[in-house]
Amino acid sequence: MIYKKYLASITGLFLLLNLYGVSIIESAEFKKAQIEILPLTSFLFANRDPMRAGWYRDSIIRDAKKFKSVNEKPVGSLFVQLKPRLNEGENQLALRVLRGGSHQLPRLREFTGVNTLNHKVYLTIPFEFLIGVIQGEAIRALFPSDRVEAGGWVHQVTYDWETPELIAKIFTTSANYISDEATFKQGIQFTIPWNILRSDLELEPLAVRDPLVIRRDDSGLRYAFYQIKPGDTLYSSVIIRFIGEKKHYARSQNASDLLVLNGLADARHLLPGQYIKIPLEWISPEYFHHVPSIYRSNEGYNLKKNVKSQKKLQFNNLQPESVKDYGTNIISQR
Secondary structure (H helix, E strand, C coil): CHHHHHHHHHHHHHHHHHHHHHHHHHHHHHHHHHHHCCCCEEEEECCCEEEEEEEECHHHHCCCCCCCCCCCCCCCEEEEEECCCCCCCHHHHHHHHECCHHHHHHHHHHHHCCCCCCCCCCEEEEHHHECHHHHHHHHHHHCCCCEEECCEEEEECCCCCCCHHHHHHHHECCCCCCCCHHHCCCCCEEEEECCCECHHHCCCCCCECCCCEEEECCCCCEEEEEECCCCCCHHHHHHHHHHCCCCHHHHHHHHHHHHHHHCCCCCCCCCCCCEEEEEHHHCCHHHECCCHHHCECCCCCCCCCCHHHCCCCCCEEECCCCCCCCCCCCCCCC
16 A cells, blocks of 8 residues: 555656646747747837737747747748727727738637737737738838838848748739849848839828828828818719719719718718818829839839749849848837
8 A cells, every 4th residue: 555655656746747847848938939929110000009010930829839849940920919999899900900801800819819809918910911001011110221212112131030932922912923042131122113012011102183182091091182172072073073983873882982981971061171081092093193202213223014924023132231230129119
């Protein structure tokens, strides 16, 4: 009997030590995972929502319980951390930040892991699931050396985890477009032409002619705004004038959509001084114009007309302006 008790105590002690050792290992690995998803930068979206962005190893963040060797080459992706607004429900949050809106509600629940949202707690959401305008603001914050040129968006390779495939996936309309691996290194700059840059990122500067102005609404999206003058009507003063639509059925549909978009009840009752927002893609081309002062010149830029027919996108590579230490410590104070 004594022998059995002794054996049971030894076995229990062994199991306890074993579990303690496993917990230490998993704790260390989990801490490693937490370190991997620390944000690199912060920004204020739509002058309202504080957000953070960074990069993580796919193998760790996707499933923290299935750790892989930390020595393997990371695949990596980007993430954004954001907080729900006060009293905001899951549907409202999904509509506001996710591509696909409320259709992505099951996906949102995977990210939250809870049924009740907490407006004080950051949610970590993979970059690719967010609407383009949030992605664009995250890009501006993550890559502060990027800039606008006459021919496109100039990206400077800043981090050691950047790859041609990852950058192409983030910026372009097709992940098949990649730059030359041999010249892809920290400090190098290359131009991504406007015709393949994703328009939903809203990185390309736009300018409209008077009396239109471009502003962002509460959701952070860019719209053209027109201020109603006395005697203006939605049909003639907005739809026909700025959208150029004259067919009756299309004009009626535009009017209905604008009423919903602007929260109006009746198209015949517009108040002088109020602003009507119009989707930029609806605006007639003659109301857009190029403003040279917002672009930096790039004399060496050579736009290729048939980019989609090429196997690889030949970015215009530029040498670094100066020798710098391109580390990851660029926390933004914005």
